[in-house]
Amino acid sequence: KQEVTQIPAALSVPEGENLVLNCSFTDSAIYNLQWFRQDPGKGLTSLLLIQSSQREQTSGRLNASLDKSSGRSTLYIAASQPGDSATYLCASQGGSEKLVFGKGTKLTVNP
Amino acid sequence: DAGVIQSPRHEVTEMGQEVTLRCKPISGHNSLFWYRQTMMRGLELLIYFNNNVPIDDSGMPEDRFSAKMPNASFSTLKIQPSEPRDSAVYFCASVEHAGHEQYFGPGTRLTVT
Numbered sequence: 001k002q003e004v005t006q007i008p009a010a011l012s013v014p015e016g017e018n019l020v021l022n023c024s025f026t027d028s029a030i031y032n033l034q035w036f037r038q039d040p041g042k043g044l045t046s047l048l049l050i051q052s053s054q055r056e057q058t059s060g061r062l063n064a065s066l067d068k069s070s071g072r073s074t075l076y077i078a079a080s081q082p083g084d085s086a087t088y089l090c091a092s093q094g095g096s097e098k099l100v101f102g103k104g105t106k107l108t109v110n111p
Numbered sequence: 112d113a114g115v116i117q118s119p120r121h122e123v124t125e126m127g128q129e130v131t132l133r134c135k136p137i138s139g140h141n142s143l144f145w146y147r148q149t150m151m152r153g154l155e156l157l158i159y160f161n162n163n164v165p166i167d168d169s170g171m172p173e174d175r176f177s178a179k180m181p182n183a184s185f186s187t188l189k190i191q192p193s194e195p196r197d198s199a200v201y202f203c204a205s206v207e208h209a210g211h212e213q214y215f216g217p218g219t220r221l222t223v224t
Contacts (some may be wrong), residue, residue, distance in 0.1 A: 018154050028137040031210055032210060034213070037213075040215060042218075043115075043202060043211075043215040043216055043217045043218050044202070044204075045215070045216075046212040046213065046214065048179075049211070051210070062175065088152070093210070096154055096166070096167060097142055097144075097159060097161070097166070097206065097209050097210075099144075099156065099213060100156075100160065100165060101153055101154040101155075102153070103153040104153070
């Protein structure tokens with residue numbers, strides 16, 4: 001059974017700092033890995049999706065990497081802004097369409 | 112497109128009552144997912160449909176929960192009878208094709224007293 005872990009559970013940084021969020025998964029036989037953002041009281045917004053054959057994906061200040069062999073993915077946020085404050089969740093997809101989610105990292109970017 | 116639409120956004124009910132949550136997926140999307148989110152357990156998949164057919168309901172906690180998708184544009188999740196431990200945020204999500212990004216609705220916050 002796939003297990004997805006995100007460490008740390010919470011992170012607080014000053015504005016402008018570059019930061020990395022970590023995601024690990026136990027079963028490397030994944031189809032893809034997705035990163036989501038969740039604002040308080042809101043649904044999830046998809047940020048990046050990395051197919052199993054890819055090593056990374058980039059969107060603006062965000063860069064997500066995937067290392068299947070080690071069961072790890074990272075989300076890199078460059079030049080963080082207060083508007084980046086949210087909870088970030090990663091989810092792995094196996095052979096079916098099911099996503100298995102980590103519990104998220106709550107990010108606070110202080111002005 | 113308006114995105115995934117869920118209703119109601121908030122529901123407060125008494126233990127023992129029937130609760131029906133509704134979801135309209137994005138037009139043209141083939142699969143629909145129901146999730147439940149709690150502080151303790153995080154996001155859990157309850158059930159998902161592909162082309163209106165239930166594919167995997169292994170996450171449905173017990174027989175009190177049921178879900179239907181009568182057509183491509185509508186799905187319901189029903190809890191009967193509801194219990195306080197069912198209090199959570201319930202999300203609906205849809206995806207165009209397997210392996211593509213899932214798009215989530217705003218969720219329904221359910222409180223059972």
